[in-house]
Amino acid sequence: MAQPPKILILKTGTTNPPVVEVFGDYDDWFQRCLVTHSIEWHVVNIYEGEPIPSLDDFDGVMITGSPSSVWEMKPWMLRSIEWLKERIERQDIPILAVCFGHQLLGAALGGVVEPNVKGAENGTIAVKLTEEGQQDSLFAELSSVINVQSVHKDIVVDIPNRIDTLCLGSTENTAIQALAVGPNIRSVQFHPEIVAPVLAKLFEIREQEAEVFVSSDGVSILERWVKHWLH
Numbered sequence: 743m744a745q746p747p748k749i750l751i752l753k754t755g756t757t758n759p760p761v762v763e764v765f766g767d768y769d770d771w772f773q774r775c776l777v778t779h780s781i782e783w784h785v786v787n788i789y790e791g792e793p794i795p796s797l798d799d800f801d802g803v804m805i806t807g808s809p810s811s812v813w814e815m816k817p818w819m820l821r822s823i824e825w826l827k828e829r830i831e832r833q834d835i836p837i838l839a840v841c842f843g844h845q846l847l848g849a850a851l852g853g854v855v856e857p858n859v860k861g862a863e864n865g866t867i868a869v870k871l872t873e874e875g876q877q878d879s880l881f882a883e884l885s886s887v888i889n890v891q892s893v894h895k896d897i898v899v900d901i902p903n904r905i906d907t908l909c910l911g912s913t914e915n916t917a918i919q920a921l922a923v924g925p926n927i928r929s930v931q932f933h934p935e936i937v938a939p940v941l942a943k944l945f946e947i948r949e950q951e952a953e954v955f956v957s958s959d960g961v962s963i964l965e966r967w968v969k970h971w972l973h
Contacts, residue, residue, distance in 0.1 A: 746780040747801040747972040752794065752822070753787045754842050755808030758947045765943060768806035771935040775961045779968055788818055794825055802836040802972050803829075805843025807933060811896050812845040812855040819846065826850035830906075833924045836971035838964075841894055844929035847921065848898030851907060855898055862895040863915040864945065865952035869932060875910030875920060879970040880928050880963060889957035891936040893944060898931070928967065934960035 751769045756762065766774065769785045784800070786792045789808065797803070805822075812819060827850045829837060839847045845855045869888050876886055888911070898918045901907060910920035911930075920930045933941075938956045945952045 746782050747968075748782040748784065748799060749972075750795070750797070750800045750803045751783060751785045752803060752805045752843070753785055753789065754806050754822075754846070755789050755810050757807075757809065758944065760947050761940065761944050765940045768808070768935075771933075771937075771940065772804055772806070772964070775935050775937070775964050776968060781968070788822055791818055794822075797835050800835065802838070802967075805837065805839040805846065807841035807843065807894075810842065811857075812842065812849050813857075813896065822846055823850045830923055830927060833926045835926065836967075837927045837929075838967050838971075839927070839929035840935065841931060841933055844921065844931045845896055845898055847923065847927070847929045848901055848918070851901045851904065851921075851923065853898050853901030855896055857895055858897045858916065860915050863892050863913065864894075864950060865892060865941070866890070866938065866955045866957060867892045867913055867915075867932065869911045869913055869919045871911045871920075872909055874908045874922065878908075878910055878922055878928075880920070880922070880966055881910065882966055882970075884959060884962060888959040888963075889955075890930075890932040890934060890960050890963075891938065891941045891954070891957075892932045893936075893941065893952075894931060926971065930963070932960070934963040936960065 908922045
C-alpha cells in the first residue's frame, strides 16, 4: 500500500482566541477541509522562530494566513522570503500559499506588499478567474467566477514581469487574487480553507460587518491541489 502524502504546514500566526476555542486555528482549518483524504500532517510555527525543516520527507507545503503584515519584515518573515526564493528557483516541491503566505510569495518574487488603498476585503467574495486561471489545474472545472471566503487588508500590489509567473484571478478590490509560479507553486489571497461559520464567527468577534454565505469552491480548490500536485 502506498504511503499517505506528507504535508508540511508553515504556520505564520494565530487567529483570535475565541475562534480558536470553537473552530481551531489556521492549520486546523486545512486539515478539517481535507479530512476525507489520507494525509500525514506536520505543523511548524515559523512565526515563533521555529526553523523550516528539510523537505526530503515531505510531498507538499501549505503556508497559512496570519494577522501579521509582510511589510513589517520581521526576521522570521525575511527568512521565509529567502526560503521561498529558493523554492521558486528550484521548483522542488509543490506549495500552496494562502493570504499572508500569498503575500510572502509576492515579496519573494520582488513584488510590493502594502495595505490596500481600497480598504479591507471581507466576507464571501466573487473572484473572476483569468483565462490562465480557468486553464490552471488549481481551478479545473470550476466556474469562471468563484465564491470564496476573504479577510485581508494587505495585498500584493505589483510584481515584476516574469515569464514563470501568471495572475490567475482578480476582484475589483484586489487585482492579484491568485498566482501560478512555475509548475509547482500556487498562491491565493483569499482563504479556501475557511468555511462560512468560521468566517462569520471571526467577524462577530472583531465586531466587523461583512456578508458571508456558504460556498464549496474553497474546499474544491484544496481538493484539486491535493489531487493534481500530491498524487
